[in-house]
Amino acid sequence: MTADEQKKAAAIAALEYVKAGNKVGLGTGSTANHFITALAEKARGGFDVECVATSRASFQLASSLGLRMTTLEKQPHLDVTVDGADEFDGNYQLIKGGGGALLVEKIVATSSRYMVVIADQSKKVNALGKFPLPVEVVPFGVNATAWKIERALKLCDLKGKMQLRLKDGKPFVTDSGNAIIDVTIGHIPEPRRLDNLIKSIPGVVDHGLFIDICGIILMGTDDGVKTFRKG
Numbered sequence: 001m002t003a004d005e006q007k008k009a010a011a012i013a014a015l016e017y018v019k020a021g022n023k024v025g026l027g028t029g030s031t032a033n034h035f036i037t038a039l040a041e042k043a044r045g046g047f048d049v050e051c052v053a054t055s056r057a058s059f060q061l062a063s064s065l066g067l068r069m070t071t072l073e074k075q076p077h078l079d080v081t082v083d084g085a086d087e088f089d090g091n092y093q094l095i096k097g098g099g100g101a102l103l104v105e106k107i108v109a110t111s112s113r114y115m116v117v118i119a120d121q122s123k124k125v126n127a128l129g130k131f132p133l134p135v136e137v138v139p140f141g142v143n144a145t146a147w148k149i150e151r152a153l154k155l156c157d158l159k160g161k162m163q164l165r166l167k168d169g170k171p172f173v174t175d176s177g178n179a180i181i182d183v184t185i186g187h188i189p190e191p192r193r194l195d196n197l198i199k200s201i202p203g204v205v206d207h208g209l210f211i212d213i214c215g216i217i218l219m220g221t222d223d224g225v226k227t228f229r230k231g
């Protein structure tokens with residue numbers, strides 16, 4: 001099975017976690033796109049759900065496929081969010097934000113009764129950190145914020161390579177109008193500690209560590225979809 005086939009299999013398996021009448025958070029990225037497509041197909045058969053998208057791209061895809069869309073302002077409590085991830089470890093902690101939607105993804109996931117992560121098997125790691133940690137920052141004083149992130153890493157005995165995310169040669173701009181600094185760390189032994197340290201830096205809006213947010217992971221493998229369930 002290719003990675004994309006594994007993503008699709010996990011996305012289809014996630015349909016089981018959505019009940020008729022649910023308010024559903026839709027993630028962002030290629031795996032989430034498979035889920036949006038599968039959910040839209042089910043909805044066309046009369047399965048009624050109302051959805052909140054985590055990005056303009058997901059909104060466009062979902063609405064073009066006919067899913068009934070709402071906003072978090074109108075529906076602040078969602079039943080379930082289904083989203084992809086860049087990495088997950090054995091403690092259900094995640095790195096997200098490779099697609100640049102981490103801020104809204106975190107707001108939507110934490111407004112849901114539970115978050116289901118769908119992924120191919122390459123996303124499972126023993127320890128988080130191989131994937132560069134995306135940190136969403138306000139554009140003002142971006143270099144000053146970068147060195148404060150470096151200082152926070154030092155407090156955890158870590159070193160990171162900072163890279164301002166670019167798109168077409170220009171700074172990448174998130175849907176919320178912010179920039180992203182990708183921090184290559186290699187290994188994050190204490191994700192919870194780093195979560196708090198980075199989050200407390202002025203200028204940091206949020207970062208891609210999702211700590212204690214996800215409870216179910218569906219991982220596509222060559223032998224079918226494996227389910228990890230917390231507790």
Ligand code: 5RP
Binds near residue numbers: 084095
């Ligand atoms: C977007 C994300 C995505 O979930 C993550 O990047 C995984 O993407 P893909 O499903 O394309 O592998 O966090 O901000």
